[in-house]
Amino acid sequence: MTAPLNLVTISGSLRRGSFNTALLDNIPDLAPSGLIFRRLEIRHLPVYDGDLEVDDMPPDAVRELQRQIRASDGIVIATPEYNHGMPGGLKNAIDWLSRGPAPHGLQGVPSAMLGASDGTIGTTRSQSHLRQTLAALNSPAMPQPQVLVARAQDKIDVDGKVTDESTRKFIRGWLVEVERWMRRFPRSERE
């Protein structure tokens, strides 16, 4: 039997009632049985400041996040769109992950992304921005299909459940592709 994949997830939104965090909360129910998810937090990270690095080593909170991501089989990031890009907090976390001794937190770690917005475009631009940054860090990001949940308020209820059947179906299919993508980059061959 094929071993399950342990994936970590990060939400780019910190607010209670976030549509993006809700997407992450829904994916375990929609995923094939070969995927196990664990949420990681980024809200405790300081704003990037090179003076917080001691002997080129980032703070312990960053090192721990790097360790958890490197110990996983891949990362799934849910990103809102803020002013046509990814939120500053998410970019800040990724900037920290790229620091310290090689390999950094995302080097060679396969990634996939999804996003929700209350507007009509559904995070297209923030996902492009996130892709560009992941490419800089040599994290292979799954190119297609893309989960762009527009008008999320019509598809996710107040309890955070994705209620829209076509969105649920799309995410189910996306998760099948996520498993296929992550298995292309086995952890044992990463570095």
Ligand SMILES: Cc1cc2nc3c(=O)[nH]c(=O)nc-3n(C[C@H](O)[C@H](O)[C@H](O)COP(=O)(O)O)c2cc1C
């Ligand atoms: C500072 C800020 C900028 C935003 N800029 C955009 C934007 O450029 N495009 C967009 O579709 N939505 C934009 N929005 C709306 C977000 O998509 C919406 O608030 C969404 O619900 C945020 O994700 P969350 O529910 O996971 O917190 C912006 C929201 C904020 C707070």
